[in-house]
Amino acid sequence: MSNKSILVALDFDDKHAALQLVDQLDPRMCRLKVGKEMFTLFGPEFIKALHERDFDVFLDLKFHDIPNTVAKAVTAAADLGVWMTNVHASGGLAMMQAAKKALVPYGDKAPILIAVTVLTSMSDEDLKLIGINVPAFEHVQRLAELTQLAGLDGVVCSAHEAKVLKSKLGKEFKLCTPGIRPVGADKGDQHRIMTPPQAVEAGSDYLVIGRPITKADDPLAALKAIHESLS
Numbered sequence: 001m002s003n004k005s006i007l008v009a010l011d012f013d014d015k016h017a018a019l020q021l022v023d024q025l026d027p028r029m030c031r032l033k034v035g036k037e038m039f040t041l042f043g044p045e046f047i048k049a050l051h052e053r054d055f056d057v058f059l060d061l062k063f064h065d066i067p068n069t070v071a072k073a074v075t076a077a078a079d080l081g082v083w084m085t086n087v088h089a090s091g092g093l094a095m096m097q098a099a100k101k102a103l104v105p106y107g108d109k110a111p112i113l114i115a116v117t118v119l120t121s122m123s124d125e126d127l128k129l130i131g132i133n134v135p136a137f138e139h140v141q142r143l144a145e146l147t148q149l150a151g152l153d154g155v156v157c158s159a160h161e162a163k164v165l166k167s168k169l170g171k172e173f174k175l176c177t178p179g180i181r182p183v184g185a186d187k188g189d190q191h192r193i194m195t196p197p198q199a200v201e202a203g204s205d206y207l208v209i210g211r212p213i214t215k216a217d218d219p220l221a222a223l224k225a226i227h228e229s230l231s
């Protein structure tokens with residue numbers, strides 16, 4: 001696993017607090033994930049501020065719309081020069097294919113494109129309420145297979161699903177896993193967690209880690225400790 005496989009989730013409502021944290025981190029030791037809250041508040045300018053500091057950015061906006069709209073949104077993300085972006089696999093095969101096709105003109109400058117399967121906050125009961133009568137684990141596999149069929153680079157899933165997905169879909173298909181907690185870290189609202197070494201052992205390619213780093217007294221030390229646990 002490369003040094004930059006840890007994706008630090010920036011979930012802040014204050015740009016200055018976020019940049020203060022970012023300035024304590026090292027772009028050779030992690031990448032940054034910007035989601036809906038920060039992008040809605042601070043927009044492309046915030047992404048530029050992170051790029052100016054040499055960080056690769058995962059723009060986590062989880063697009064889910066008609067194929068034409070998602071293709072245009074993904075094009076806009078590519079124009080921002082982000083390293084990775086994502087869509088919801090539930091948007092369907094045609095939507096994912098349109099998103100992938102939109103990135104063809106960018107060649108090797110295109111962002112990595114992955115799809116969210118089932119959010120780690122969704123239970124089997126929640127799925128039933130939206131008409132999905134199979135266990136979450138089965139639905140994740142179905143959506144991951146569809147994502148691969150559409151030609152995307154990988155999926156967001158729980159580390160608990162990584163082992164099966166890796167063996168079914170191959171080592172080139174990237175698995176990006178939130179819900180990661182170093183030993184002793186506060187679980188917060190995450191339920192199904194794994195430690196960084198467990199997640200890597202299960203087959204995760206990218207570990208999304210937020211509060212255990214962003215809320216640490218010394219964020220760089222927390223990041224380094226995670227790297228050490230993986231070496």
Ligand SMILES: O=C(O)c1cc(=O)[nH]c(=O)n1[C@@H]1O[C@H](COP(=O)(O)O)[C@@H](O)[C@H]1O
Pocket residue numbers: 009010011035060116118119120121156178179180188190208209210211212
């Ligand atoms: O897409 C995500 O990043 C995501 C998907 C998911 O199923 N579960 C999940 O927790 N996340 C995100 O992963 C990050 C986890 O942050 P911490 O719980 O603070 O480590 C947050 O930014 C979540 O929004």
